[in-house]
Amino acid sequence: MIQRSITLFLAGLVAAGAIGVTIDASDAAAQGAPQSVTQTRVDVVQMGGGFRASKLSGATVYNSDKDRIGTIDDLILSPSDRNAFVILSVGGFLGMGKHYVAVPFSNLQISDKQVVLPNATKQSIEALPEFKYAPD
Template identity: 65%
Template sequence: MRSLHTAPLVAAVLLAATLAANDTYAQGAPQAITERRTDVVQLASGYRASKLTGADVYNRNKDTIGTLDDLIVSPSGDRSTYAILSVGGFLGIGKHLVAVPFNDLQINNRRIVLPEATKKSLEALPEFKYAD
């Protein structure tokens, strides 16, 4: 009877000894954090994606050519950012989503400009669809 009560204790001690002897890491791999200084004052004056979403996008002629639907960071190694624009449609019906490089946009006082674009040129781009 006495050995039945000590079996769980022995198992726990063996498990603890095994874990202590091995190098264990969070999520199975060693973690390295590279320290990099950021000018937080300058960064704080930037534009938050949540504040830009839903904003109208204009061209050089001040024509409304679409709406900023989202920002997506590419999963590729370069981590490029793309603006997902909603163009065409009426009241959300028939809208066409397109992806344009974020660097092509000009943002000044929360006004978003894609200088050379037109509604027609954006509607001619391949349609973007969110992955499920």
């Protein structure tokens, strides 16, 4: 029974492709409002050398002297200018007393799978204003 359902489903997909079914993005509507989609070409080779947020989350951040100064908790894009910021978890011991600070992503140096915030110290980072997540 399952085999037959899968076969019928695949046959339907092939038939839809043979007929040339297309979906026009301009006809799509979310919440009843027409949507427009703008396509931009992206250099996939250049993007392939980028940094995945999922891989950066939890990474330890060091300074130039290889002192551990914090851990990346999150990556946030500002709503107005789309600049990226990393949220560092700093201070504390065994999860107690830690707080979050925001640092521009552009200040980080990433090489050989190590994240470095040059010229930073634990004290200078802990002295930054505390970042608080907005309530959901």
